[in-house]
Amino acid sequence: GIQVEQSPPDLILQEGANSTLRCNFSDSVNNLQWFHQNPWGQLINLFYIPSGTKQNGRLSATTVATERYSLLYISSSQTTDSGVYFCAVSGTYKYIFGTGTRLKVLA
Amino acid sequence: DTGVSQNPRHKITKRGQNVTFRCDPISEHNRLYWYRQTLGQGPEFLTYFQNEAQLEKSRLLSDRFSAERPKGSFSTLEIQRTEQGDSAMYLCASSLKEGASYNEQFFGPGTRLTVL
Numbered sequence: 001g002i003q004v005e006q007s008p009p010d011l012i013l014q015e016g017a018n019s020t021l022r023c024n025f026s027d028s029v030n031n032l033q034w035f036h037q038n039p040w041g042q043l044i045n046l047f048y049i050p051s052g053t054k055q056n057g058r059l060s061a062t063t064v065a066t067e068r069y070s071l072l073y074i075s076s077s078q079t080t081d082s083g084v085y086f087c088a089v090s091g092t093y094k095y096i097f098g099t100g101t102r103l104k105v106l107a
Numbered sequence: 108d109t110g111v112s113q114n115p116r117h118k119i120t121k122r123g124q125n126v127t128f129r130c131d132p133i134s135e136h137n138r139l140y141w142y143r144q145t146l147g148q149g150p151e152f153l154t155y156f157q158n159e160a161q162l163e164k165s166r167l168l169s170d171r172f173s174a175e176r177p178k179g180s181f182s183t184l185e186i187q188r189t190e191q192g193d194s195a196m197y198l199c200a201s202s203l204k205e206g207a208s209y210n211e212q213f214f215g216p217g218t219r220l221t222v223l
Contacts, residue, residue, distance in 0.1 A: 004149075031210045041196055043150075043214040086149050093138065093202075093210055094163065097149030 002027045006087055006098035013077050013105050021072040021101045023087030030091055032063055034072050037084040037100070046072070046085075077105045109133055111215035113199050119221045120189055127185045128218045132201030139182050140212065141174055143167065144196040156182060157204065189222045196220075 003026040013019055023032075034046040047054050047061040049070065054061050058077075063070040074081055082105050088095040112131045120126050132139050137158050142150035153172070154164045158179040168174075171189075176182040186193055196219050200212040 033211065035214075041144075041217045041219065043198065045211070045213060048211040088149070090210060093155055094140065094152040095142075095150075095212060097151070099147075099149050 002029065002089060002091070002096045004087060004089055004096050004098035006085075006101050008101060009099065010102045011104070013103065015077060015079060015105055015107050017077050017105075018073070018075045019077060019103070021074070021085055021087075021103075023070040023072070023089075023098055025068050025070075025087075025089045025096075027091075028065065028068070029089040031095070032070055032087065032089045033095070034061055034070070035086045035088065036081075037086060039083060043086070074103075077103075079105045079107050081105050111199055111201050111213055113197075113215040113218050115218060116216060117219050117221075119223065121223050122191060123188055125185065125187045126189060126220065127183055128197055128199075128220075130182045130184070130199030130201075130215060132181070132199070133203075133213060136201035136203045136213075137179070138202045138204055138210070139176055140200040140202075141182070141184050142198040142200065144198060144217070145194075150198050153184075186220075189220075191222045194220055194222045 005024045035043045051065045058075045060073045084100040088097045139156045141153040144150040156176040171187045174184045196217045198217045199215045202212045
């Protein structure tokens with residue numbers, strides 16, 4: 001099956017710093033999503049991005065499907081950005097999740 | 108709010124008891140999924156419905172687990188004879204089948220199960 005690797009596993013930032021999270025996947029996919037899991041466990045949709053580049057406020061994402069990776073950029077980080085960021089990919093319907101990047105933003 | 112809802116949000120039970128969780132998907136979504144998440148891991152796929160038909164079950168779903176979506180709307184996940192290893196967050200997601208491959212999933216808040 002498809003393998004998904006995320007890096008770094010843990011990240012600590014000062015408020016205002018920028019960061020890049022990476023997701024590598026082992027096979028071609030039709031769907032790719034980035035999620036933020038808040039401290040209560042809710043998965044919040046950030047981007048649906050099987051290819052190309054998207055931006056939403058301080059967040060942006062790029063997926064290079066031919067090279068099997070995706071990047072999530074967080075600019076001017078805030079303490080509310082803390083949590084776990086998951087990349088998930090699928091061929092058809094079921095998503096395979098990476099193990100996440102745990103981000104802590106310090107005030 | 109018309110997002111995915113799950114009930115209960117928390118369930119504490121004793122080993123050997125049966126539990127049932129409910130998921131209400133986004134109203135126009137015809138696909139529904141159950142995932143399980145243990146501490147420190149990403150969610151893992153359990154099962155998938157398109158309308159009322161259960162189209163795939165993961166090998167993680169032992170014979171103590173059963174899921175239904177009787178009218179193609181809400182779904183229930185039942186665990187019989189719970190074991191301590193069943194303690195996890197159970198997540199439900201839904202999506203709308205559009206086109207050949209588009210599948211953006213939206214997740215509910217989850218049900219956190221603790222088996223004592």
